[in-house]
Amino acid sequence: MATRIPPFNSQQLEAACRVLADTERGLSGTQIERLLQEIEVADTSPSITKWKRLFNALAEVQNKHQMGNALIMFINRAMNPVNYARDPGMFARRRDELNVVLAFSGFYVRDDGKVAYADKATTLGVARARAGRLKAALENRVVHAEVLNYCRAELLDENYFHAVFEASKGVAERIRSLSGLTSDGADLVNKAFAGQQPVLVLGPLSTESEKSEQRGFSNLLIGLFGAVRNPLAHAPKTNWPMSEQDALDILTLVSLIHRKLDGVQKVAAVSTRLQ
Template sequence: MKIFEPLEAGVIEGISKTLGETNKGLSGTEIEKFLAEARIADCDPIITKWKRLYNAFVNYQNKNKNSNNILTFINKSMSPARFVGKNEQFEDIRFELNKYLSFSGLKLKENGKFTSTDSTSTISEAEQKANRFKSKLQQRNTHEKIYEYCKAELLAENYFHSVFEAVKSIAETIRQKTGLNHDGSELIELAFSIKNPLITINKLSNETEESEHKGFANLIKGVFGMFRNTAAHAPKITWEINETDALDIMSTVSLIHRKLE
């Protein structure tokens, strides 16, 4: 059996606080169960949950000079079978755990198992390795253009600028396909003209297909008007985008790019 090096005290504290978090973490009963299954002594069962875990983990590690059973505890408590129907909760916890595990060269995968990774030494490196926003985009099979145009913003989980850059990618793709140098509504009207279209999403052979074509052009105009133009003129502090909104906007941009192909 592979022997894993002891975890740093800060890493153990971060893991304990994540797993013992009041709303999304383990219950007291679950902590008792998984400590027993991982063969870790429950040395302070009546104190705060995260401190209970921290003391149990530190006590085990001091005696055994390895982190094996601590990792076993994480494996058992993060078994995907426990989170059926609660995928967002699973990903939120996994994201937080991976921030701390990355300092020890470990990563918890979607299957609840560990894999080796390059260890990190700074907070920003840990944040980038555990990037939750990008992971959620990948789960949605988001179009590759999204990552091409807003890589830095995604790594920083900057939702405001990620949306801005992603929406700008639509106009740039249309210009590349048509050779036009216009922008905004004028670009869309020229590119998707019914009489002389430079881009079509169907054969425009009947009224239904013409309506679909016009609807797609109006969708792009709406995305520009609501997300690109607003983001360009409104300061971030007054036009806040949360993660859910950003994911939905990115999915719309992804749909547009698939249609453009």
């Protein structure tokens, strides 16, 4: 973020520092020292408690310049995913805790560790919801990992409309990856799963039941694109309300589709007849 960010109040700054420099799970003293050096902020009190040390350093530079950029710069470096290669769970926990705190200031930490703008939360309940209520509900349903791969940023902001849109686009992208095809929508589905020579098959297609399942799965995919993805692509968010329950149900359907795609086989120049 190159723009000038208004100063954070002392409560917001303290809360962020407590997450980043928690006594047991936070950054080490050495890490704090290095990161402060990287953003060219003086380490004014290196011998005190870690979170207070970080708070004092960031508060001083914020008061001096009357802007909150230093905290954002520090978080961007502290949350670099490369630093969490051996402990991705720590990245997720720290990000979620920061998102609760930052929600009150109109920011959140994306999956790539960078801070981005979000609508300000006014209550702790809204902040916690934005930090992952829908994501938690999906995890409780044990949804396929591919669902979250395409909509994590949107989920953090409780943006149901775009979460569903991105997840449904992800289905098309995965079909293209599995099949080698380049088309989209119903045309992609028909070339990949329908006709006398489908590119992708759910099974041997040697029985009428197997052929029926193949046709049904093809129709299910066309239904997803026709009833969900295509309208979302062309309608403003304000004209297409998306409730939490609708989002959960649609994303669960997308999960089922990905589980089916896990088992498909690509057919190489073999005449596989569905009719």
